[in-house]
């Protein structure tokens with residue numbers, strides 16, 4: 422059963438039917454899916470969710486489309502692991518990592534995309550498309566193939582080779598001579614010309630809703646309890662904005678008790694930090710930047726939801742910080758060494774930001790903290806460029822000669 426009721430303008434609150442549209446015709450504000458929360462509260466219980474599928478579709482009632490078998494590759498329900506070794510290094514006591522790199526195409530983007538393409542199937546689109554910094558391209562190409570849809574994914578020409586390989590095997594990659602913001606502008610123009618479903622344009626209100634499920638799962642996996650503080654990487658700001666909506670909805674439908682707001686902190690790379698800069702200067706509005714960072718999945722200089730992400734952070738009592746490329750790389754190594762998780766630079770941004778906020782006392786040692794690691798390291802092997810410790814002949818003496826004295 423679908424409990425979504427309308428699309429509502431975030432600015433002027435005018436409402437629209439649940440069609441393939443994304444901005445208010447009156448004031449150009451972004452549109453947000455609204456729900457019948459009383460209806461949801463009547464049918465959804467912790468038990469009904471736990472009996473659901475082992476994927477984000479266990480939260481179907483809180484999503485704007487019913488589960489489509491066709492556009493489902495099993496996204497969601499990724500591991501939430503207690504990170505004691507990392508916690509100890511940072512002086513924290515209750516730290517958890519949500520490892521969203523274990524989604525079907527190895528990034529959190531499978532969450533919004535399975536929802537967007539289920540909606541695309543419902544709308545009857547035959548072709549889907551997106552502007553992407555890489556991970557979204559993989560997710561769209563894979564879910565389109567699964568759903569029997571044609572796809573075009575548009576990416577900046579200089580994204581990491583390993584991100585292209587997967588997407589190009591799954592669908593049609595188009596490299597564009599420009600950065601993400603230029604690719605996105607091109608897609609907005611294509612959207613006027615072609616009757617396609619664009620994940621982050623005319624499907625955006627539905628797409629973005631999929632990101633709420635990372636918050637739902639966090640609470641469920643903690644035993645139906647809200648964390649004190651979460652660290653969320655910020656590109657367009659949609660994930661962070663929806664993490665807040667997700668926690669708020671759990672309270673609203675009575676799945677977790679209301680006690681205090683979850684503190685939400687944002688993580689950015691210094692080379693693309695428009696939200697962090699606005700946070701630190703106390704500004705209300707985001708000033709666009711030209712990205713220059715190894716964290717290419719987060720390299721959106723003019724973030725569509727930046728303003729709302731900033732507001733969500735401030736309302737929740739969190740912070741936004743930016744970290745250097747060196748800090749990102751050492752955080753990738755720190756997470757690998759302490760917890761056995763190999764992440765791409767976006768995960769490095771999250772962990773480096775956690776390191777920074779913990780050292781500044783903004784993340785408190787007494788808090789239950791969850792850090793969202795959103796993409797897999799195998800997509801960006803060039804970033805760490807790690808090598809074997811030795812090359813040896815195939816005999817014991819060879820090993821002992823090279824490394825034996827270290828044992």
Ligand SMILES: *Cc1c(COP(=O)(O)O)cnc(C)c1O
Nearest residue numbers: 556656657658659660767795796
């Ligand atoms: C897209 C992406 C994000 C953040 O996405 P938003 O645009 O802010 O919703 C975070 N991590 C990874 C790995 C991503 O690909």
Ligand SMILES: [Zn+2]
Nearest residue numbers: 430433445448
């Ligand atoms: Zn409006």
